Amino acid sequence: MPDGEAMEKVSLQLDNGATMQFEGRQFAGGSWYDEESGTLTRQNLYVTTANEHVYVIASHNGAQRSRRAYRVTLQGEYCAIHDGRHEMTISLDMLMLAVQVLAGIDKNSAETLAAVEETLRAANC
Numbered sequence: 001m002p003d004g005e006a007m008e009k010v011s012l013q014l015d016n017g018a019t020m021q022f023e024g025r026q027f028a029g030g031s032w033y034d035e036e037s038g039t040l041t042r043q044n045l046y047v048t049t050a051n052e053h054v055y056v057i058a059s060h061n062g063a064q065r066s067r068r069a070y071r072v073t074l075q076g077e078y079c080a081i082h083d084g085r086h087e088m089t090i091s092l093d094m095l096m097l098a099v100q101v102l103a104g105i106d107k108n109s110a111e112t113l114a115a116v117e118e119t120l121r122a123a124n125c
Contacts, residue, residue, distance in 0.1 A: 052071055053073075
């Protein structure tokens, strides 16, 4: 982490009953409102002092509330994803394939995929 960047202690109470705690700083974030469902969703991306990433998704529509977080750790050619209770490890190739499918990226579009890979690598610095 570059010197001078404010780190904070974060403690997240998740819907799965877990508490995810880490020290880090917010890297990116955003929110949007879905008028049809009346749902407000917030996303935050943190980078931790251990150079991990924590992706937080919180949404609510008055009566219902959802709080999830995923800690992502790069380990060579693999990626460990932990939701506070369960952990899975997948290869970076499989992660990139999942991102392509979920984002609707054409697998023949190397330029778009390269941009996704660059964004993931930049967030890891």
